[in-house]
Amino acid sequence: MKRPYRIILTGFSGTGKTEVARLVAARLGWTALETDDLIVQRAGKPIPNIFAQDGEEHFRRLERDALADACRRPRTVIGIGGGANISGENRRIMADGGFIVCLEAHPETILQRLRPQLEQDPEARPMLAGPDPLARIRQLKALRAPFYALADYTVHTDGLSPEQVANEVVRAWRQLSAAALAAEGRLAALTAAPTASAIAAPYRPPADATCVVQAASATYPVFLSWGALTDLGRRLAQAGLTGRAFLIADATVHARWGPAAQEALRTAGFRVAVYPVPAGEASKSLDTAAAIYDWLVTQRAERGETIVALGGGMVCDLAGFVAATFARGLPLVHVPTTLLAMVDAAVGGKVAVDHRQAKNLIGAFYQPRLVLADVSVLQTLPPRELTAGWAEVIKHALIMDEELLHLLEGNAEAAQRLDPEVAEQVIGRSVALKAAVVSEDEREETGRRTILNYGHTIGHGLEAAADYAGLLHGEAVAVGMSGAARIAVRLGILASALAQRQDALLARFGLPLRAPGIDVQRMLSAMALDKKVKGGAVRWVLLEDIGRPVIRRDVPPPLVEEVLAELTSAQP
Ligand SMILES: NC(=O)c1ccc[n+]([C@@H]2O[C@H](COP(=O)([O-])OP(=O)(O)OC[C@H]3O[C@@H](n4cnc5c(N)ncnc54)[C@H](O)[C@@H]3O)[C@@H](O)[C@H]2O)c1
Ligand SMILES: [Zn+2]
Numbered sequence: 001m002k003r004p005y006r007i008i009l010t011g012f013s014g015t016g017k018t019e020v021a022r023l024v025a026a027r028l029g030w031t032a033l034e035t036d037d038l039i040v041q042r043a044g045k046p047i048p049n050i051f052a053q054d055g056e057e058h059f060r061r062l063e064r065d066a067l068a069d070a071c072r073r074p075r076t077v078i079g080i081g082g083g084a085n086i087s088g089e090n091r092r093i094m095a096d097g098g099f100i101v102c103l104e105a106h107p108e109t110i111l112q113r114l115r116p117q118l119e120q121d122p123e124a125r126p127m128l129a130g131p132d133p134l135a136r137i138r139q140l141k142a143l144r145a146p147f148y149a150l151a152d153y154t155v156h157t158d159g160l161s162p163e164q165v166a167n168e169v170v171r172a173w174r175q176l177s178a179a180a181l182a183a184e185g186r187l188a189a190l191t192a193a194p195t196a197s198a199i200a201a202p203y204r205p206p207a208d209a210t211c212v213v214q215a216a217s218a219t220y221p222v223f224l225s226w227g228a229l230t231d232l233g234r235r236l237a238q239a240g241l242t243g244r245a246f247l248i249a250d251a252t253v254h255a256r257w258g259p260a261a262q263e264a265l266r267t268a269g270f271r272v273a274v275y276p277v278p279a280g281e282a283s284k285s286l287d288t289a290a291a292i293y294d295w296l297v298t299q300r301a302e303r304g305e306t307i308v309a310l311g312g313g314m315v316c317d318l319a320g321f322v323a324a325t326f327a328r329g330l331p332l333v334h335v336p337t338t339l340l341a342m343v344d345a346a347v348g349g350k351v352a353v354d355h356r357q358a359k360n361l362i363g364a365f366y367q368p369r370l371v372l373a374d375v376s377v378l379q380t381l382p383p384r385e386l387t388a389g390w391a392e393v394i395k396h397a398l399i400m401d402e403e404l405l406h407l408l409e410g411n412a413e414a415a416q417r418l419d420p421e422v423a424e425q426v427i428g429r430s431v432a433l434k435a436a437v438v439s440e441d442e443r444e445e446t447g448r449r450t451i452l453n454y455g456h457t458i459g460h461g462l463e464a465a466a467d468y469a470g471l472l473h474g475e476a477v478a479v480g481m482s483g484a485a486r487i488a489v490r491l492g493i494l495a496s497a498l499a500q501r502q503d504a505l506l507a508r509f510g511l512p513l514r515a516p517g518i519d520v521q522r523m524l525s526a527m528a529l530d531k532k533v534k535g536g537a538v539r540w541v542l543l544e545d546i547g548r549p550v551i552r553r554d555v556p557p558p559l560v561e562e563v564l565a566e567l568t569s570a571q572p
Pocket of ligand 1 (some may be wrong): 250251252253256279280281284311312313314315317325337338339340341345346347348349350351358359377378379380381382385473
């Protein structure tokens with residue numbers, strides 16, 4: 001019997017594959033190789049970027065090719081990526097002429113070994129991103145354990161130095177590998193899928209979700225329907241949440257909808273404690289967050305217990321910020337009650353409080369476990385708030401979805417009077433668009449998420465110049481979209497008929513197209529400080545067509561001033 005001239009090391013990240021591969025290769029006079037290195041070489045970018053930009057599926061394809069390449073090389077020790085052996089085809093490639101050794105370690109050992117790297121660069125390990133890496137390691141390890149069991153030999157590495165592990169691998173190769181590879185039925189046994197009962201089900205969002213956010217750091221469902229509030233407790237339970245629910249509620253919203261939310265939670269077995277927050281943006285502060293921390297401490301809130309945010313964007317941002325930071329992160333559930341919060345603030349994981357100097361200055365990315373939106377609660381929303389929310393819905397249609405634009409044009413009145421069927425359809429579709437963008441670009445890194453800023457450059461300028469008091473956000477965005485369209489038409493990139501179509505729809509929804517009397521100079525200086533300024537020039541999101549946004553840094557300042565002067569003049 002002949003020993004194989006290839007050793008393959010599998011196992012979770014942090015079990016020491018890289019180092020051990022190097023040591024084993026040195027001992028045998030072979031070459032050490034990492035499939036992850038081959039992938040990076042070929043893709044020309046780091047793995048987190050491949051995940052973020054091209055998706056996990058694409059990464060897995062690159063991984064299979066890299067594995068096939070590595071497994072053609074003799075006298076090689078190959079360390080393979082932590083998830084590579086899930087595919088049966090990959091296991092066949094590995095098993096064919098290679099001695100497969102799995103390096104095992106307890107989750108605590110793994111976390112201890114990975115911690116320095118996670119702290120230095122959390123994004124280097126996208127599969128472990130999130131507030132509770134130990135829980136994530138346990139979960140992933142449990143999922144993959146049946147696959148790791150498909151090896152010729154296993155070394156338990158806890159308490160061993162890399163040298164000791166390498167010795168053990170070399171010993172096993174010398175004494176056991178020839179017999180292992182000759183064993184009858186080996187290839188079939190290693191290639192066959194583990195039995196279904198051996199695989200813990202990966203998290204699959206319920207099939208009846210309105211849409212699913214699949215961001216790099218988390219996957220979660222959004223449930224949007226007329227009357228969804230009665231399902232709140234059931235949805236939490238379905239998402240695996242248990243224990244107490246800490247309901248952080250906008251006081252105005254709580255007076256009307258709090259009892260229904262509490263009842264839904266209690267019926268599903270949750271104990272509920274409520275913290276009402278005075279309505280209004282002033283509550284979105286570090287002071288309020290600190291008061292909520294005090295309350296959570298007196299309640300003896302523990303990790304794993306859930307924060308439920310009930311209210312508009314103000315409460316979603318505030319409660320989300322508290323959830324992200326208290327005890328390094330509590331599970332978060334958003335129950336948005338304004339149209340703006342449903343289609344924007346509750347989906348996407350941006351949480352923040354305001355600083356005296358700037359809105360949303362202190363914040364984080366922190367995804368909720370689920371979002372539940374009951375369209376019927378919009379019936380009690382002040383009409384002006386509802387109207388402002390439509391601006392973001394129309395924005396989503398303009399930048400991404402002509403079909404939704406048609407729906408809005410064909411059902412403008414029914415939508416505004418909250419006809420249940422129409423409202424569910426158009427709001428649900430708008431949320432799904434936001435979810436799709438966030439899934440592609442969770443942290444505003446690839447530029448995809450930037451398109452959501454359509455209308456917001458001028459919009460933020462208006463809000464700042466009006467001291468955030470005179471105009472609601474959605475109203476400012478409507479004026480901003482009207483201004484952006486004027487700019488695009490004058491740059492010759494947008495047909496004026498489309499600009500008119502946009503403005504006509506905004507006007508039909510009762511949104512303003514101009515903001516007379518606002519000081520242009522104050523707007524300009526506010527816009528220069530706007531977050532969307534990158535490398536000096538303002539990045540404008542403009543439309544070339546419905547569903548075709550472009551980002552332009554070359555809008556001439558005189559054109560901006562001209563358009564702002566028109567938007568703010570007394571006469572149309
Ligand atoms: N995180 C994000 O991605 C994101 C996106 C957009 C906006 N935001 C933030 O959202 C906030 C604005 O959100 P908003 O417009 O929802 O304002 P809001 O939360 O202040 O709510 C507006 C008003 O409506 C009342 N209200 C809410 N729901 C009600 C209901 N169903 N019935 C009766 N009254 C109701 C509130 O009491 C409040 O007076 C801002 O702080 C903004 O920064 C965040
Ligand atoms: Zn907005």
